[in-house]
Amino acid sequence: MLEIQRLTPRVGAIATGVDVRTIDDATFEQLYQAWLDCNVLVVRGQNLQLDEFLTYSRRFGLVDPHPSKSTRHPECPEITLLGVNKFGADGKLDINIYKRGGHSWHTDGAYDQVPFKATQLYAVAVPSRGGNTLFASMYAAYDALPEQLKKSIEGRLGAFVYGGRSKDNALLDPKDRNKAPALHPLVRSHAETGRKALYFDPGKILRVEGLGEKESDALIDQLTDHMIESSSEYHHEWQKGDIVIWDNRCSYHKAAADYPPDEDRIHWRVSIKERADVNAADS
Secondary structure (H helix, E strand, O other): OOEEEEOOOOOOEEEEOOOOOOOOHHHHHHHHHHHHHHOEEEEOOOOOOHHHHHHHHOOOOEEEOOOOHHHEEOOEEEEEEEOOOOEOOOOOEOHHHHOOOOOOOEOOOOOOOOOOOEEEEEEEEOOOOOOOEEEEEHHHHHHHOOHHHHHHHOOOEEEEOOOHHHOOOOOOOHHHOOOOOEEEEOEEEOOOOOOEEEOOOOOOEEEEOOOOHHHHHHHHHHHHHHOOOHHHOEEEOOOOOOEEEEEOOOEEEEEOOOOOOOOOOEEEEEEEEOOOOOOOOOO
16 A cells, blocks of 8 residues: 655655556556655665566656666666676776766756756665765755845856766767757746746856856856755665656755775666656746
């Protein structure tokens, strides 16, 4: 029997007593609403094949292959395979694979003209310690901004690319590294809840439109300092068989990147976009 519990007052809910392979529409709607209410939804105790994970993921929207082609699952390109091939032929740890998602707080897909609605992970292998994923609320970040900073970003657009100002885009194929920036409001209203959120990613933002370089960089630094409201954090401790979906329209996340390198931490990941019949409510 489905049970849903909040994990913190502001972010995170966990669902137990359900098999996502067989749930009916009414049960899925309960899961979906819990996800909207809590930004991050954990569904515990699943045992899935690739096609079953993909079928469940498609209930949330359109599954879109990640632009990092080299890390797509060899049997299913719509799924990214995280945490494999960490060591090169020389035995040296590839830090880009080990620390993937762990360099800074971020949201997935800001570099795309149609950003990712959600990201969903399924835990295939979990290390003996460490390896958590950290989440925080964009709603809380916006609400906590100083009023003057809120005014300074209202109506402003950020220009986002995969590597941001650092041009750290080694995971992309060379031909995919020079895409034009995607422009998104720094204050976005969620398409389904209508709530305002600080839409920002320090690792992918190139500039703030309409400002000179120094002024843009200063504003980016200010927003980086204010993007995480600590009272809105949830740190997920993975168990094998966990499915975790987070809402990129209102959630930041990062990997802790602190597990023993010689142990496996492997996930299947899908990137999910809005269906064409859902209109974004960006402001």
